[in-house]
Amino acid sequence: MPAPAYTEPPSPEDEAEKCALGKFCFGPVLSLGLLNPIGLGVHGRINQHFGFALDYQFLPSIAVSEFDAGFSLFSLVGRWHVGGSAFFLSLGFSLQSFYAEGEVSDPSGASVGIDASVSVPQLAFGFGLLGGKGLVLGIDLAFGVPLGGVDVSFDSRMPNANSNPELADAYDRQQRDIETFVEDTLELLPMTFQLNLFRVGYLF
Numbered sequence: 001m002p003a004p005a006y007t008e009p010p011s012p013e014d015e016a017e018k019c020a021l022g023k024f025c026f027g028p029v030l031s032l033g034l035l036n037p038i039g040l041g042v043h044g045r046i047n048q049h050f051g052f053a054l055d056y057q058f059l060p061s062i063a064v065s066e067f068d069a070g071f072s073l074f075s076l077v078g079r080w081h082v083g084g085s086a087f088f089l090s091l092g093f094s095l096q097s098f099y100a101e102g103e104v105s106d107p108s109g110a111s112v113g114i115d116a117s118v119s120v121p122q123l124a125f126g127f128g129l130l131g132g133k134g135l136v137l138g139i140d141l142a143f144g145v146p147l148g149g150v151d152v153s154f155d156s157r158m159p160n161a162n163s164n165p166e167l168a169d170a171y172d173r174q175q176r177d178i179e180t181f182v183e184d185t186l187e188l189l190p191m192t193f194q195l196n197l198f199r200v201g202y203l204f
Contacts, residue, residue, distance in 0.1 A: 020204040023047045025133045029201030031057060035194055036073040045132045045203060048084035053077050053092075057194065067102035073194060075124055075142070086129045086138070094124035094144045096192050098182070104174045106166035114171060115155040116178045121147045122192065130199060138199035144192040152179050 019025035024046050031039030039057030046052075058072040077092030097119045105111035128140020154175060161168040 019045075019133055025203040027201055027203040029053075029055075029130075029136070029138075029199055031055065031196045032198045033057070033194060033196035035059070035192065036071050039073075039196070043130065043136075043201060043203065045081070048132060049081050051079035051081060051088060051130075051132075053079065053090070064100070067100045069098070069100040072097045072099075075194075077124055077126075077142070081132070086131055088128060088130065088140075090124070090126045090128070090140070090142065092124050094122045094142070094194075096120045096122060096144055100178065104167070104170045106164065106170055108166070110164060110167050112159050112167060112171060113156050114174055116152055116175070117155065118150055118152045118182050120144070120150050120186070120192070123147055126194075128196070131203070133203050136199070136201050136203055138196070140196050140199070142194045142196075144194070146186065146191070150182065150186060152182050 026044035036057035041055030075094035099117040122144030126142030130138030
C-alpha cells in the first residue's frame with residue numbers, strides 16, 4: 001500500500017493572512033475628511049489584489065444666511081491594490097447631495113418654509129492607502145465627474161399668489177436664487193472631490 005503523499009503544513013505567515021472568509025476580508029471603517037467630513041462604511045479586500053468600499057459621508061447641518069444647509073456623499077467603488085500592497089486605484093459610482101431648508105417672509109411678517117435638495121450622480125475615481133486585514137489605517141483622495149444634468153427639487157410648495165402675492169413673490173425669488181447658486185457652483189466645479197484624511201477600521 002503506497003504511503004500517503006506528503007503535504008507541507010501551512011506556515012504561520014499563511015495562517016496570519018487568512019480572513020474570516022478565507023481570502024475575503026471585510027469590516028467597518030470610519031472616516032474623517034473634506035468635503036464631507038464624517039463617514040461610515042464597509043470596506044473589503046479580496047485575494048490581496050482587489051477590494052471595494054461602500055461609504056456614506058456627510059456634513060451636519062450648518063447655518064448659511066437664513067438657511068440650514070448640509071452635504072452628503074454615497075459612494076460604491078472597486079479597488080485594485082497594486083502588487084497586493086496597501087496602495088490602491090479606485091473606480092466606481094458616487095452620489096453627491098446638497099440640501100437647504102429655511103423660511104421666506106413678506107413685509108407683513110407672514111412666512112413659509114422652503115426645502116430644496118439636489119443630487120449629482122458621478123463617475124468616481126481616486127487613489128489611496130489602506131491595509132488589508134485586522135486594524136487598518138488609511139488615507140485617500142477621490143474625484144467625482146458629473147454624469148448628466150442636475151435638477152433642483154423643492155419639497156415645499158409656493159404660497160397661493162392670489163391670497164398672498166408678496167409672499168409668493170418672495171418664495172419665487174428665493175427659489176430662483178437657489179437654482180442659480182447650484183448652476184453657478186457646478187459650472188465653477190467641473191468635478192467634485194473627497195479627501196479622506198483619516199480612515200480607521202477593522203477587517204475580519
